[in-house]
Amino acid sequence: MKYPWLTGLHTQLSQQYQTNQLHHALLINAAVGVGKRQFAMDFAAGLLCDKKTGQACGQCKSCLLLETQAHPDFFIAEDPAAKSIGVDLIRQVVSRAQQKSQQGGALVFYIPDCDKMTEASANALLKTLEEPGQDKYLILTTASINRLLPTILSRCQQYVLRPPQLSELTSWLAEQHVDLARFETIYQQMNGSPLIALDYAKSDYLDKQKAFLADFKQLITGQISAFQFSQVFDEKAYNQQLDWLNQAISKWLAAKLQSNSSDPKQAVKRLLISDLNLQLAHARAQMLQSGMNKKTIFQRLCFNLVDGLKY
Numbered sequence: 001m002k003y004p005w006l007t008g009l010h011t012q013l014s015q016q017y018q019t020n021q022l023h024h025a026l027l028i029n030a031a032v033g034v035g036k037r038q039f040a041m042d043f044a045a046g047l048l049c050d051k052k053t054g055q056a057c058g059q060c061k062s063c064l065l066l067e068t069q070a071h072p073d074f075f076i077a078e079d080p081a082a083k084s085i086g087v088d089l090i091r092q093v094v095s096r097a098q099q100k101s102q103q104g105g106a107l108v109f110y111i112p113d114c115d116k117m118t119e120a121s122a123n124a125l126l127k128t129l130e131e132p133g134q135d136k137y138l139i140l141t142t143a144s145i146n147r148l149l150p151t152i153l154s155r156c157q158q159y160v161l162r163p164p165q166l167s168e169l170t171s172w173l174a175e176q177h178v179d180l181a182r183f184e185t186i187y188q189q190m191n192g193s194p195l196i197a198l199d200y201a202k203s204d205y206l207d208k209q210k211a212f213l214a215d216f217k218q219l220i221t222g223q224i225s226a227f228q229f230s231q232v233f234d235e236k237a238y239n240q241q242l243d244w245l246n247q248a249i250s251k252w253l254a255a256k257l258q259s260n261s262s263d264p265k266q267a268v269k270r271l272l273i274s275d276l277n278l279q280l281a282h283a284r285a286q287m288l289q290s291g292m293n294k295k296t297i298f299q300r301l302c303f304n305l306v307d308g309l310k311y
């Protein structure tokens with residue numbers, strides 16, 4: 001197994017498969033960077049394997065076909081260029097599910113980021129999701145389970161891939177050629193997304209964060225203006241920068257609150273924290289919309305922050 005923290009759920013589901021208790025529609029819920037895709041691909045391989053143990057042997061015809069991405073009984077419903085999973089793609093799933101498997105084994109469908117299904121797509125899938133037929137399986141994954149329609153949720157067996165503890169990552173990390181201290185620091189900030197933390201630990205993420213926070217300190221102590229601060233904006237890393245800003249504001253204001261516990265202005269400051277965090281969320285949502293100038297949004301946010309932080 002490429003990611004050892006996925007083994008537990010895989011073993012659990014393989015056992016259900018061996019005892020004919022596996023649900024035909026599996027919904028895997030996990031945060032970004034935990035390894036949902038790897039899990040779905042590994043589990044699909046186990047279902048397709050000729051040995052029928054629920055674990056891929058890596059040697060049979062099915063396993064080899066899957067390795068060369070030429071397995072006729074495995075279908076991934078995704079269009080990387082599209083923002084949503086359109087109804088045409090789902091109709092292909094429905095149509096294929098009505099046919100027999102070509103290799104004589106299971107038929108497996110994988111719908112990554114299934115929360116991107118449009119309402120029409122979801123409706124088109126319902127009947128297949130409920131009753132795909134003998135030896136046919138659907139694996140759906142999502143990092144945003146709240147966006148799924150109740151009609152989808154009720155037709156799936158749900159599982160959560162929980163983020164691993166640092167202690168569970170020891171053997172995996174030993175093979176990653178990464179500075180452990182850097183990884184640990186980032187992993188704790190990432191709320192348990194090992195794959196993202198690994199990417200960041202291999203880059204200059206921590207150095208950039210340190211420089212960004214030093215500039216932020218200059219901003220809130222009045223050494224630089226909001227306009228000057230806004231020049232640090234990096235369009236490619238805007239999500240990271242907004243995360244850092246969020247953490248820095250919360251930390252800074254939380255410290256202010258603690259040091260003035262008898263201050264009658266406490267309630268106002270608490271409101272201020274939530275207001276600034278709301279503004280950040282709003283700016284992030286705006287930046288996600290195409291056509292909006294991200295730097296302008298960031299500049300406006302910086303001016304509002306300075307105004308808000310005066311109190």
Ligand SMILES: [Zn+2]
Nearest residue numbers: 049057060063
């Ligand atoms: Zn096999």
